[in-house]
Amino acid sequence: MAYFALIFSALAGALFGQTYKWKSELGLDTARVLAWFALSAAVLLGIIVTLIGPVPIVPQARWMPFAHGLAMAIAMHTYYRVIEQHRLGISWTAVQLSVVIPFAASVAGYEETLDLTAVLGAVSVLVAIVLFGLGRERRASRERKAEGVGSVALLVVASVFTGITSALLRSFAFYHPEPQAVPSFFLFVSLTLLVLNAPLYIYRCKRYSLPLADPKTTLFSAYKSVTNMSAMGLMLASVQLLPGFFVFPVRNTLNILFVLVLSKLIHKERISSVEATGLLFALAGIGLLSYAMA
Numbered sequence: 394m395a396y397f398a399l400i401f402s403a404l405a406g407a408l409f410g411q412t413y414k415w416k417s418e419l420g421l422d423t424a425r426v427l428a429w430f431a432l433s434a435a436v437l438l439g440i441i442v443t444l445i446g447p448v449p450i451v452p453q454a455r456w457m458p459f460a461h462g463l464a465m466a467i468a469m470h471t472y473y474r475v476i477e478q479h480r481l482g483i484s485w486t487a488v489q490l491s492v493v494i495p496f497a498a499s500v501a502g503y504e505e506t507l508d509l510t511a512v513l514g515a516v517s518v519l520v521a522i523v524l525f526g527l528g529r530e531r532r533a534s535r536e537r538k539a540e541g542v543g544s545v546a547l548l549v550v551a552s553v554f555t556g557i558t559s560a561l562l563r564s565f566a567f568y569h570p571e572p573q574a575v576p577s578f579f580l581f582v583s584l585t586l587l588v589l590n591a592p593l594y595i596y597r598c599k600r601y602s603l604p605l606a607d608p609k610t611t612l613f614s615a616y617k618s619v620t621n622m623s624a625m626g627l628m629l630a631s632v633q634l635l636p637g638f639f640v641f642p643v644r645n646t647l648n649i650l651f652v653l654v655l656s657k658l659i660h661k662e663r664i665s666s667v668e669a670t671g672l673l674f675a676l677a678g679i680g681l682l683s684y685a686m687a
Contacts, residue, residue, distance in 0.1 A: 395634035402627035403647030407655055409620035410648070412613070413476055421610055422603065423473045427466070428594035429606070429614035431586035434622050438580040448577045454568040458578050461561045462585025468554035471547045489522045492645045494556025499563050499637025507638060507685070514681030517674045518642040524671030525649050528664075559641060562625070566633040575626045575633075583622070639686045646675045 416426060450458070472488065496515065499505050507515075565578055598605055632640045650672070653664060664672070 395631055398627045399631040399635070399640060399644055400647060402624050402631060403644050404651050405620050405624035405627065406644075406648045407651035409617065409624050410652060411655065411659075412617045412620070413472065416473065416613070417476065419609060419613065421613060422597060423470065424590060424593045424597045425603070425610050426614050426617070427469060428587065428590040429611055430618045430621070431583050431590055433615045433618035434583035435580065435587055437618065438576050438583055438622065441576040442580050445573060445576065448569070448571070448574040450574070450577065450581075451568050454565050457561050457565045458581035459585045461558055461565075461578075462582040463589065464554045464557040464561065465582065466586055466589045468551050468558060471554070472551040475547050475551050488552050488555050489526065489645055489649070490519070491552045491556030491559070492518070492522070492641050494553070495559035495563055495641045496638060498560040499641065503563065503567060503637065505636045505638045510681050511638060511685035514678045514683075514685060515638070515642050517678030517681060518646050521646060521671045521675035521678060522649065524667055524674060525653075528668035528671065558625075559628070562629045563632050563637045563641075566629060566637075570633045572630045572633060575629050578629065579622055579626055582625075583618075636686060639682050643679050643682055646679055649675060 416423075500507060565574075569578070597603065628640070628644055631644065653668065653672070657664070
């Protein structure tokens with residue numbers, strides 16, 4: 394069960410990752426997208442929680458969904474800004490490397506033991522991420538490239554807060570190892586996102602005389618919320634059942650592989666020699682981490 398959750402989390406994450414590119418191509422307003430994204434997620438999760446029943450969150454973990462929502466809001470806003478300025482290969486690689494944060498939190502904060510095999514597996518995953526990033530950057534070599542300290546700072550912020558969201562999942566799983574708590578956690582996350590994004594959304598609609606809703610934004614945001622909450626919810630379920638040192642690197646690696654498959658199927662992109670080498674490191678990393686956990 395845990396392994397299926399991990400695999401489908403990576404697949405949902407790959408589908409969600411496509412929205413960053415599609416949002417720019419469709420010319421949608423970021424504030425409107427994120428407000429409708431949060432509302433869609435809150436409605437969906439509210440229905441799920443009503444059906445299965447709410448799970449009371451222990452006092453020690455009550456702050457975590459709100460912190461997760463804040464970190465997610467910062468990560469999404471900054472990453473949308475980053476991809477407007479940076480080559481996609483550069484920004485994508487930096488954000489994927491955020492896996493270091495939850496990995497370190499799992500090992501240092503929860504005393505998960507690593508042997509040499511696990512260390513080699515983690516290193517293989519990091520090498521694979523860098524190689525995949527180089528492959529994507531070469532493919533995006535004709536896109537404009539931004540200069541300046543501000544752009545780099547935004548990229549660092551997007552990466553760090555992406556890592557924080559995953560680390561918070563590991564912390565919440567420590568206090569709530571039961572999968573039934575997942576919808577309740579993300580209901581509070583989505584409500585936090587809605588509270589944070591609604592004021593900016595309303596301001597921009599009034600400032601630029603935009604309609605409060607339009608079919609394109611609504612449908613896009615609904616798709617974004619379903620894929621994102623599926624990815625995050627299944628990752629939380631995975632880390633409730635499996636050690637974090639295994640979940641986070643393997644999940645990111647599987648996510649990369651699914652992105653390659655989607656790029657091949659949707660955009661008819663060929664896998665470059667650099668990406669093929671990254672694929673070998675990725676498979677080696679998954680194998681080593683699996684062996685270490687066993």
